[in-house]
Amino acid sequence: MSTFALLGAIEIGLVFSLVALGVFLSFRVLNFPDLTVDGSFPLGAAVAATLIVSGVNPWLATLIAMAAGAAAGLVTAFLNVRFNILHLLASILTMIALYSINLRIMGRPNVALLQQETVLTPFYGLGLAQAEVKPIFLGVLLILVVLILWRFLVSDFGLAMRATGANPRMARAQGIATSGQIYSGMALSNALVALAGAMFAQTNGFADVTSGVGTIVVGLAAVILGETLFRSRAMLIVLAACVIGSILYRVALALALNTPALGLQASDLQLVTAILVILALVLPGVRNPIKALIRGGKQ
Amino acid sequence: MSFISKAHRGLPAIGAVAAVCLTAGWAVAQEDATVAVSAIVEHPALDAARDGILDVLTENGYVEGENLEFIYQTAQGNPATAAQIARQFVGQNPSVLVPISTPSAQAMASATQEHPIVFTAVTDPIGAQLIVNADEPGGNITGLSDMSPLADHLDLIKEFLPDASAIGVPYNPGEANAVTLVTTLTEMAPEWGLTIVEAAAPRSADVLGAAQSLVGQVDAIYVPTDNTIVSALEAVLSVGQDSGVPVFSGDTDSVERGAVATVGFDYYQIGRQTGEIVLQVLGGEHPSTIPVTIASGSDLFVNPAAAEAMGIEVPQAVLDRATVIVE
Numbered sequence: 001m002s003t004f005a006l007l008g009a010i011e012i013g014l015v016f017s018l019v020a021l022g023v024f025l026s027f028r029v030l031n032f033p034d035l036t037v038d039g040s041f042p043l044g045a046a047v048a049a050t051l052i053v054s055g056v057n058p059w060l061a062t063l064i065a066m067a068a069g070a071a072a073g074l075v076t077a078f079l080n081v082r083f084n085i086l087h088l089l090a091s092i093l094t095m096i097a098l099y100s101i102n103l104r105i106m107g108r109p110n111v112a113l114l115q116q117e118t119v120l121t122p123f124y125g126l127g128l129a130q131a132e133v134k135p136i137f138l139g140v141l142l143i144l145v146v147l148i149l150w151r152f153l154v155s156d157f158g159l160a161m162r163a164t165g166a167n168p169r170m171a172r173a174q175g176i177a178t179s180g181q182i183y184s185g186m187a188l189s190n191a192l193v194a195l196a197g198a199m200f201a202q203t204n205g206f207a208d209v210t211s212g213v214g215t216i217v218v219g220l221a222a223v224i225l226g227e228t229l230f231r232s233r234a235m236l237i238v239l240a241a242c243v244i245g246s247i248l249y250r251v252a253l254a255l256a257l258n259t260p261a262l263g264l265q266a267s268d269l270q271l272v273t274a275i276l277v278i279l280a281l282v283l284p285g286v287r288n289p290i291k292a293l294i295r296g297g298k299q
Numbered sequence: 300m301s302f303i304s305k306a307h308r309g310l311p312a313i314g315a316v317a318a319v320c321l322t323a324g325w326a327v328a329q330e331d332a333t334v335a336v337s338a339i340v341e342h343p344a345l346d347a348a349r350d351g352i353l354d355v356l357t358e359n360g361y362v363e364g365e366n367l368e369f370i371y372q373t374a375q376g377n378p379a380t381a382a383q384i385a386r387q388f389v390g391q392n393p394s395v396l397v398p399i400s401t402p403s404a405q406a407m408a409s410a411t412q413e414h415p416i417v418f419t420a421v422t423d424p425i426g427a428q429l430i431v432n433a434d435e436p437g438g439n440i441t442g443l444s445d446m447s448p449l450a451d452h453l454d455l456i457k458e459f460l461p462d463a464s465a466i467g468v469p470y471n472p473g474e475a476n477a478v479t480l481v482t483t484l485t486e487m488a489p490e491w492g493l494t495i496v497e498a499a500a501p502r503s504a505d506v507l508g509a510a511q512s513l514v515g516q517v518d519a520i521y522v523p524t525d526n527t528i529v530s531a532l533e534a535v536l537s538v539g540q541d542s543g544v545p546v547f548s549g550d551t552d553s554v555e556r557g558a559v560a561t562v563g564f565d566y567y568q569i570g571r572q573t574g575e576i577v578l579q580v581l582g583g584e585h586p587s588t589i590p591v592t593i594a595s596g597s598d599l600f601v602n603p604a605a606a607e608a609m610g611i612e613v614p615q616a617v618l619d620r621a622t623v624i625v626e
Contacts, residue, residue: 008386008410012379099501103472110401110475112428114408130412131386204382205409205428208402209473211378218379254387269375 007131009254011203013247014138016218018196020226020242021149023219025189029153030182031165035091035216036076039098040069040190042212044197046102049111049207058119062198069194072098073186081179095212102209109209111201118202134203141199142243145192150236152188161185193219217277222246225280245280252276332361332581333368333393337384337407339400340376342526344552344566348399348420351570352577359578368393378402385410395580397573401427401475408440415586418442419573420566422476422524424591433591441586443573444593445476447524447549449484451562451597453491456519456547458614459559459606467513467520467544469498469506469528469535477525480549484523506531510538517544522558524549532556536605543610554600555625559609560617564596598622 019037026034044065051061072094079090103109123133152158163171164181171178193215201207226245230237256264256272264272336352338345353369361367370391374381385406388396396416398404404418408429416439421427424444430436433444456463468484470477485495496516498509506528513520522528522535529550536557539546548558551565572594579589599617602625606613618624 002387002390002392004390005387006390008383008390011386012383016379099473108475108478109473110405110427112405112426114405114428115431116428131389131410200379200382203409204378204406206378206402206405208378208405208475210376210402213377215379250383254383258387269373269380 009250013250017243017246019219020222022189022192039095041197044194045201045207048198065198066191070187070191073190077186114205221277335388335393347566348570352574355574381406441589463518467517471527480523503531507534514542545609
């Protein structure tokens with residue numbers, strides 16, 4: 001694999017690690033299977049791109065995109081908490097509604113940013129190639145996001161959120177307002193996913209209404225891959241694992257497509273994606289027998 | 300069908316350059332070239348465009364596996380994958396990058412400011428911010444727009460149905476190319492004394508319902524070059540046959556599948572015209588100096604059996620003019 005392809009895989013992996021962190025919050029911390037992300041990713045892209053095109057400062061546009069994502073998360077949480085709609089169904093409803101809403105926001109299916117100023121523009125003039133600036137910028141952003149998320153999850157509020165996901169009845173018995181925790185967790189999760197969408201639009205020069213397809217699969221694959229490779233209870237490592245999992249997923253995809261020996265065709269892409277996710281899901285189970293073998297050998 | 304004569308008719312300048320390339324190509328062995336093609340999705344029309352590009356290269360002395368490395372990948376509908384493919388391609392340092400469709404072209408344009416890009420099947424390259432000016436693209440990007448000859452299409456419908464006042468257009472509001480076409484059609488229609496009735500179908504499963512919703516409101520249905528609608532064309536055709544509302548199309552392939560008639564190009568021709576631009580770049584021309592052209596083609600395709608099934612007569616003038624009469 002060329003340096004450029006590797007940098008590209010890292011860059012897109014970093015963008016989608018924001019999705020992975022959001023999915024980690026909903027699926028793992030809150031135990032809330034949330035498919036809203038397939039809508040909130042293009043929502044973030046749509047809001048950021050539309051605002052940037054109409055002359056809003058790109059940083060402000062990115063923040064507003066995150067707020068829009070948070071609102072989408074709140075809608076799903078509201079449908080679930082207030083009306084008792086099954087979480088999966090509630091999130092699917094929000095997701096399909098967002099398709100139309102995203103089209104409304106952009107006014108058309110595709111908004112181009114290729115010639116617009118983005119949050120990255122000031123860094124392009126510093127002597128590095130664009131292909132290097134993007135992953136470095138995103139890397140710094142991700143370090144900040146992971147550190148903030150880590151401080152949050154080990155704070156009292158964050159612990160209450162984790163308790164809500166782990167055992168809601170026990171959490172309520174401890175005086176935690178669990179529905180409030182679901183609202184804030186879902187808002188935070190989808191704000192991160194919308195941030196990913198906003199960054200995708202700005203690093204790739206366009207927001208397209210179809211870009212949400214399969215976001216959840218990619219996010220979940222990254223979370224599971226990270227968990228498989230880094231078994232830890234330390235929250236900071238768990239969060240970092242999401243980021244690394246996301247990058248590894250992209251690198252694996254690039255390698256699979258780039259290795260002629262595998263005999264893969266362009267049309268095999270979705271199959272490769274599915275197999276990568278299955279491998280990530282199955283590997284934890286496979287690892288244990290290997291460990292057992294090693295241990296058995298030692299005895 | 301002779302494509303070479305069409306290329307000359309539509310694009311004399313490119314035809315001439317191609318002829319020069321051709322002679323040069325046979326005189327000296329071509330240098331090794333890498334052409335990397337990326338499409339957003341698998342689709343008969345987009346695949347035909349890819350085949351057209353490869354055929355033109357082969358005819359001009361670039362033989363795959365010998366002096367030509369022809370790489371092809373599709374994003375299977377996912378723009379994030381398109382972005383990754385773009386970066387992977389740039390890393391392979393190809394002679395020319397050929398993105399097919401708007402999102403693929405945008406992903407490619409953001410991945411490199413140096414490698415030459417020849418886009419194709421992009422309806423509105425200026426709106427997509429790929430280029431600023433069609434005559435002098437500047438930068439590293441040029442290509443071919445597949446904007447339909449909409450005026451010709453409205454003329455043709457009026458020739459079949461002089462009294463028509465409303466045309467129904469099913470389209471996917473999520474597809475950039477289709478929205479451009481519908482917006483333009485709506486602006487143009489009053490000049491022909493027509494109104495456009497839109498019917499949205501976000502997925503191919505919605506196409507049947509969208510077509511049915513038009514029955515009773517319109518005198519004819521026009522299927523634009525919209526990937527979603529074209530992939531479910533049979534649904535529109537069955538509605539046309541059941542209700543006697545004739546279905547016209549924006550591309551010639553659809554006439555072969557059962558639409559009444561159209562004027563224009565098929566995507567194999569688009570691929571061939573794109574291939575000619577790729578040849579220019581391989582021959583050493585810089586993309587910034589190659590004007591962005593609109594795909595040309597004036598083939599009149601008519602399907603008399605389809606017209607009969609939908610209860611209209613094919614005017615004799617149309618039959619006389621037709622380039623291809625589908626049996």
